[in-house]
Amino acid sequence: MKIGIPRALFYWKNPYLWEEFFKSLGEEVILSPETNKEIVIQGTKISDPETCFSMKVFFGHVFWLEGKVDYIFVPLMKSNKDKLEYCPKFFGIPDLAKILVKTPILTETFDQRKRPIEETLEKIAETLNKDQKTTRKAIAAAFAREKEKKAKEEHDFYKTVKSEKKKIVLVSHPYNLYDDYINVGIRKKLGDLGIETICIDEIPLNLGLKFSPEVKFHWEFGREIMQKTEEVLRYDIAGAIEISSFQCGCDAVLKEFVEKRFKQSKIPFLYLIIDEQSGDAGVQTRLEAFVDTLK
Amino acid sequence: MKLTFAYWGNYTIAFIALLRTLGVDFISPEKTNTATIEEGAKLSPSMYCFPLKVNMGNYLSSIRKGADTVLMVTSLSGSCRLRYYAAIEDKALAEAGHKVDFIIFNQSYKDIYSKIKEISQASNWTIFKAVCIFLKKLRMIERLEKKAQYIRPREKIRGEIDEVLKWSFQELDEKHNLKAISVLEKEIYQKIREIEIDRNKKVPRVGIIGEIFTVTDNMVNFDIEKKLGEEGIEVHREMNISYYLKKILFPCKDWIMQRKIMPYLKSTVGGNGRDAIYEMLGYGEKNFDGIVHLLPFGCMPETTVRPILEKLHKQTGMPFLSLSLDEQVAEAGIATRIEAFVDVVKNHYFRKEEKS
Ligand code: SF4
Numbered sequence: 001m002k003i004g005i006p007r008a009l010f011y012w013k014n015p016y017l018w019e020e021f022f023k024s025l026g027e028e029v030i031l032s033p034e035t036n037k038e039i040v041i042q043g044t045k046i047s048d049p050e051t052c053f054s055m056k057v058f059f060g061h062v063f064w065l066e067g068k069v070d071y072i073f074v075p076l077m078k079s080n081k082d083k084l085e086y087c088p089k090f091f092g093i094p095d096l097a098k099i100l101v102k103t104p105i106l107t108e109t110f111d112q113r114k115r116p117i118e119e120t121l122e123k124i125a126e127t128l129n130k131d132q133k134t135t136r137k138a139i140a141a142a143f144a145r146e147k148e149k150k151a152k153e154e155h156d157f158y159k160t161v162k163s164e165k166k167k168i169v170l171v172s173h174p175y176n177l178y179d180d181y182i183n184v185g186i187r188k189k190l191g192d193l194g195i196e197t198i199c200i201d202e203i204p205l206n207l208g209l210k211f212s213p214e215v216k217f218h219w220e221f222g223r224e225i226m227q228k229t230e231e232v233l234r235y236d237i238a239g240a241i242e243i244s245s246f247q248c249g250c251d252a253v254l255k256e257f258v259e260k261r262f263k264q265s266k267i268p269f270l271y272l273i274i275d276e277q278s279g280d281a282g283v284q285t286r287l288e289a290f291v292d293t294l295k
Numbered sequence: 296m297k298l299t300f301a302y303w304g305n306y307t308i309a310f311i312a313l314l315r316t317l318g319v320d321f322i323s324p325e326k327t328n329t330a331t332i333e334e335g336a337k338l339s340p341s342m343y344c345f346p347l348k349v350n351m352g353n354y355l356s357s358i359r360k361g362a363d364t365v366l367m368v369t370s371l372s373g374s375c376r377l378r379y380y381a382a383i384e385d386k387a388l389a390e391a392g393h394k395v396d397f398i399i400f401n402q403s404y405k406d407i408y409s410k411i412k413e414i415s416q417a418s419n420w421t422i423f424k425a426v427c428i429f430l431k432k433l434r435m436i437e438r439l440e441k442k443a444q445y446i447r448p449r450e451k452i453r454g455e456i457d458e459v460l461k462w463s464f465q466e467l468d469e470k471h472n473l474k475a476i477s478v479l480e481k482e483i484y485q486k487i488r489e490i491e492i493d494r495n496k497k498v499p500r501v502g503i504i505g506e507i508f509t510v511t512d513n514m515v516n517f518d519i520e521k522k523l524g525e526e527g528i529e530v531h532r533e534m535n536i537s538y539y540l541k542k543i544l545f546p547c548k549d550w551i552m553q554r555k556i557m558p559y560l561k562s563t564v565g566g567n568g569r570d571a572i573y574e575m576l577g578y579g580e581k582n583f584d585g586i587v588h589l590l591p592f593g594c595m596p597e598t599t600v601r602p603i604l605e606k607l608h609k610q611t612g613m614p615f616l617s618l619s620l621d622e623q624v625a626e627a628g629i630a631t632r633i634e635a636f637v638d639v640v641k642n643h644y645f646r647k648e649e650k651s
Contacts (some may be wrong), residue, residue: 019566037432041594047602048598048599048601048602049595049620050592050593050598050601051558051593051598051599076561076562078562085374087595088375088563088564088565088566088596089564089595089598089599091562091564091565092560092562092564092599093569094561095559095560095561095562096599096602096603099602099603099606100602105526109561109562144425156351158503164575188646205398215379215382216384218374218378227623244342247342247593248342249342249344249375249594250342250376250595251342251593252342252343252344252376253376253382253383253520255384256340256383256386257382260386273342
């Protein structure tokens with residue numbers, strides 16, 4: 001069977017996990033391509049005009065898979081392993097995807113306040129008529145792949161922080177940080193300007209660190225970003241850039257406190273809002289200007 | 296300590312009565328208007344939702360009159376941004392140089408009671424009395440709003456019911472005990488009975504759904520109920536404060552709602568998202584002639600469910616108008632869209648009538 005995974009939104013929260021899981025179950029996985037202009041245009045056309053840019057891109061990816069696969073995988077992500085919630089817009093995506101495409105949607109609710117992720121994965125395997133042994137193996141393989149990725153990230157992080165170059169931390173959701181079309185190639189652009197970039201989610205958490213935030217977010221990314229902001233401030237950072245999707249409701253809250261925290265520590269802060277109109281040139285100019293101000 | 300709170304349509308009267316009976320020192324919020332909205336929006340994060348900006352405008356005018364503590368009810372267990380209203384407002388006000396405290400009520404009866412007790416230091420008897428007066432006024436306001444929805448399209452002399460309403464709310468604000476309120480109530484209903492209406496008039500029905508604040512506060516929704524009513528349309532709206540209080544009291548209501556919307560949406564999406572679908576399905580069953588969906592621009596739950604509402608609109612053929620409101624929306628633009636919508640509704644209605 002062919003299972004399509006949209007390379008957007010939830011995909012970036014656990015890259016490899018889904019892919020590896022379905023592959024190990026013996027299914028053929030088709031990933032939508034890296035975001036491109038057509039996907040963005042299509043997504044913008046079919047989504048609610050007031051929803052966030054990330055959602056529009058996501059639906060563009062879903063639409064790309066239409067007719068190309070037997071199932072499109074769109075999980076209902078509710079809460080993570082720390083029992084914190086995802087953005088409430090995530091709660092609606094399987095039902096909204098069903099409206100947009102005719103291809104059947106493969107979905108299951110990931111609510112780790114109620115059951116661990118393994119059990120939900122088992123349920124999916126059951127839907128696909130897999131036996132227990134195969135399922136267990138597939139879950140193990142998927143987790144192993146994730147762990148590998150985490151270990152590599154940690155390794156890279158410690159290498160980056162030791163670098164002599166100026167370092168900028170990029171604060172955003174993984175679907176903005178790692179989708180280079182969406183973020184207008186910000187990592188490469190900064191690299192060309194002689195800057196090392198650190199993506200906020202790669203920062204390993206030092207569990208010993210005391211953390212008493214001004215607001216206690218119930219959003220998983222909110223808590224994570226505030227915590228990791230605290231963590232990264234212990235390193236030698238030249239500046240911070242926060243990237244938000246246009247019309248991101250959550251970031252309207254989060255940004256206020258992220259910005260405040262960096263400013264308190266006298267770290268220059270740049271706020272970039274991205275949408276389908278973000279142009280290469282405009283971002284380039286702003287980045288250059290920002291880098292110029294760094295000590 | 297001088298308290299204040301956000302203006303909330305006609306219900307503001309009930310909140311004033313509550314605080315007054317409790318005997319606390321407070322400043323009534325100024326009625327929301329273009330100037331307060333503009334001022335509030337200026338101080339708020341621009342990507343934040345509209346109700347926060349409106350509230351900020353209310354607080355600012357009260358702060359100028361000496362208020363130093365803001366009371367607000369919020370949902371500390373919800374999934375959307377409402378949860379962070381106080382945090383954001385506190386920060387924005389502080390940065391603008393206003394030092395105010397926030398007292399936040401969670402949407403639970405226990406929490407509300409203990410906080411009221413703490414603020415007012417009133418006896419249980421006084422609290423009981425205050426709550427009774429609050430509920431009495433609230434019920435009256437909501438009933439009057441419903442009455443007006445029925446009468447507006449049918450009154451012979453346009454504007455009569457709104458005259459009565461205006462007078463009633465003014466008087467109601469000045470009545471401080473249950474007895475006086477009851478006497479006034481009789482008087483009001485007498486006046487309403489005197490309004491001449493055409494009971495046999497053919498009147499299309501439109502349901503209003505959406506985010507609670509924008510559907511209930513006539514100052515932010517440009518008095519949409521009145522506009523539709525005067526165009527000869529009977530408006531229905533389920534969402535109001537009682538609806539909410541009942542939902543807290545009877546959690547099974549939520550279960551019933553979820554069961555009904557299951558084929559369309561399997562999960563909460565925060566705020567009033569599911570209610571909108573539920574209500575639209577209900578109006579569809581009752582064969583209504585149109586739906587108006589109101590939301591703050593970019594409201595997370597409402598924009599999530601809007602494609603579902605649009606699907607229902609296509610399935611049922613029921614005319615549908617979704618209006619996103621924010622500080623940049625002008626009344627003229629809204630009025631034009633309502634006018635066009637009214638035509639669609641009437642066509643729909645009369646075609647239906649002809650068939651039957
Ligand atoms: S967190 Fe923001 S960008 Fe992500 S889905 Fe929610 S609203 Fe959109």
